[in-house]
Amino acid sequence: MKTADILALSYKTVTSNKLRTGITVAIIAFGIMALIGIITAIQAMNQSIKESFSTLGANAFAIRYKDRNINIGGRRSISAVKKGARPDKTSNVGKKIDYLQAKMFKENFKFPSLIGLQLNGPGNVIVKYGNKETTPEVQIRGGDENFLLINGYTLQAGRNFSRMDVETGRNVCFLGSEIAEKLFPNKPEAALEKIIRIANLPYRVIGLLKPKGSSAFLQMDKVIVTSYNNVRRLPNAGTSYTINVMVDNLTQLEPAIGEATGTLRAIRRLDIKDNENFFIDKSDSLAETFISLLSSISGSAGAIGLITLIGAAIGLMNIMLVAVTERTKEVGLIKALGGTRKSIRNQFLFESIIISLLGALFGIVLGVLVGNAFAMVVGTGFVVPWGWVITGIIICSVVGLAAGLWPAIKASKLDPIVALRYE
Template structure:
């Protein structure tokens, strides 16, 4: 067995590793500083890339709920501070326009109308109040299906409740937990929102958080009720459309564009004064943005690792100077240049891999903390782990080759005279 292991692992390699570990223990403080420099470089790289993966998975996971067969029609918004020559370019979508679209759009699909009522609403129940950071939406009975929301407890609006504007409400999980403190069933309880009182008929399944902001702080009220109690001038409405098949999306969007241009009386040849956004387009845009961030993060991590490589090289050069006499003794008893060179390269590799392992662990921890905060799942980023190990080996070889060559080329007689 011993002979077998000797054939598998070269005894010279084992000896070089033993000497490397002994040297590391002999200069512990210096080694720790070098290891930490490398660890922070790898941590920054792996941590940022893992965090970006977590954000990417979160968006893909959440928008997959909506499916790739949904699109939204909404008003244009000013972007980049640009000026538009047409006065109607930023025109809001009115309720009558949304209704007319729903009546005229005959493509096989489910269509819903919704409006954003408030982003700072407070909900109340028996003297308890939530923080004023709840978003209130007015929506019809089809809104949950077209927006990817799932009922966890209770039920959806009935068509009659949506049409007549009954005082009923569907709560996001965070709102329900804060009001009722995870005790008892919120269904049937009467809460206050704004100036109105509403019976809770449903609680939505959690969607987690996005960049630290909860997606569960939502209150959905019947559309007609919001038009009465949260009325504001120049209110704009959104239209969500879910087609029966993904393959029919292009045809549905083409028909929707033609109908809505007619409703809004957009002149032939003029640009649309409304936006149509596909759910899968948003996901693609987010993935593209995170890809650019990944490139930037990799560049930053590489700069850090270059600094770590310079630090490791300096440490190894100092080590060669301190061990000049030791190198002379080894050469005097028969060690050749290759043996001496490999000895110092092994030391550089050991230091770099210890730093890399520590950095990878810290990077994965940071990435998964971000994943937890945004409500995504646990991630083991194998590509970034492999990248981290590979980069550490490259850093070790790049940093160790010059000191190793210097040590290998020392004259044994001069080295033995060194004090």
């Protein structure tokens, strides 16, 4: 028989046993779905992370004190200490960057750049205006006149902080877009010059922030921004300042980091033998750390998919062996009519591969849909992991070939006379 005839016969045989084929296809499909679905979700999370940590530009960096955790947006997050690094006794890891040190840095750092001081306020506060109020998940952030530019915010309406606002710590603030829409649903711009209550304290709104976008990791539009001098008076506010530095272009970034390190070491009176008791990170370094943590999940996804596919391969081999037994007379008849061992072996191999590829097709479609359902939750675009889609097809082809090889060889070796007498 020609290859096309063998393939057509194999497809007809597969479709004629709908229940058995359907069960086997489902087993394979669930394995591929688990693999593709988790990988798709991880890619969506990676995209969300990169968008979340784009608050500082590529030509900016932040200086924080070296704690076990970095406080990002008021939430405890990833480890700030470099992997494998152990500060010595003189490094004084717990020594925070206080107000005087932050001010001295801003005054003494001579590298051409834009410097902003930041202090995180209490998180999970309630903001009220009249009879409307937000949910208790608003974050207060304190900054200066450079906060908006360095952190990637722009004003939709209103004005920036003045030097007097920052130095006196007046109760003035910017509203994040989600908060403005909650308190002033019909016209967010009406929030300007209104007196709102933040944690039961009155604040005058002087600016409305344009939407920046939120993700599963950072709520960028559920913020209240006031001056750091105002935040330092609030209860449960942060006690260590973050120093943000933005240079003119990317080529100046590394020299600026070196200059900043030397300046802050002098301010914090570190000896030449002491390790830094502060941490400098660029905007993409945090994202890379999160992504590296997610890479371990990819390995778990591969393990889950592999275990499921091994089970599917065993089930497929069992079904093909049963098919050989059931169709012993058919094999004997084909051999009696001149069918060769090769054509019989290929028929059973094609059947096994067709079932595997059907499982791959359904599994890939379901996996992409499940993964992108998660992508919709974290607010990213449609993601298709093409590399893993191709890998899934190859894996299923190999599974089908491996599972069908032994039954195919067994069928091809049947004696035609014995096969025709088989009951």
